[in-house]
Amino acid sequence: MERDCASYVVTAIVLSVSVVVGGLGYRYRWTLRYVYYMTKNKFVLNDHVRNCQDILVYTYDAFLSHAEEDSDFVTGDLLRNMEEINQLNICLHKRDFIPGRDIAGNVTNAIHNSRRTVVILSPDFLRS
Numbered sequence: 704m705e706r707d708c709a710s711y712v713v714t715a716i717v718l719s720v721s722v723v724v725g726g727l728g729y730r731y732r733w734t735l736r737y738v739y740y741m742t743k744n745k746f747v748l749n750d751h752v753r754n755c756q757d758i759l760v761y762t763y764d765a766f767l768s769h770a771e772e773d774s775d776f777v778t779g780d781l782l783r784n785m786e787e788i789n790q791l792n793i794c795l796h797k798r799d800f801i802p803g804r805d806i807a808g809n810v811t812n813a814i815h816n817s818r819r820t821v822v823i824l825s826p827d828f829l830r831s
Contacts, residue, residue, distance in 0.1 A: 762816040763794040769823035770831050777823060 728735065765785070769777045777795070785791045794817050800809040814820055822828070 761818045762792070763799075763813070764791040764817065765819045765821050766794040766810075766813040766817035767821050767823070768796075768810070768828075770825055770827035772827035773823050773825055781823075 767777065767782070767785075774797075778797075782793060782795065785793050794813045796809065796813070799813065800806075801812075804812075
């Protein structure tokens with residue numbers, strides 16, 4: 704009798720632990736996936752990415768993303784300082800986006816063709 708009960712106890716414990724681990728894995732699946740890819744990127748692809756960045760040719764030095772309400776600041780002081788004084792080639796949506804193409808496609812294209820992405824993070828940007 705004890706021998707029969709022992710196998711049920713072991714089975715119940717293994718099943719309980721499996722359910723808890725599975726539940727935690729499901730609950731934190733996106734965090735686990737993020738950690739996995741960041742670790743993989745850090746240890747496996749880091750040298751490859753550095754070497755590729757030296758080879759890549761970008762159309763723009765930076766893509767500048769901002770809210771419409773911040774246009775005066777961006778087109779005035781910021782853009783003048785970045786392009787004229789610092790000699791940077793900036794991608795700005797009002798002048799560099801392809802007309803007729805969807806916004807998401809234009810933004811993705813701008814990010815891929817720019818060395819860096821600069822976001823003017825303001826309350827208006829967060830609302831938009």
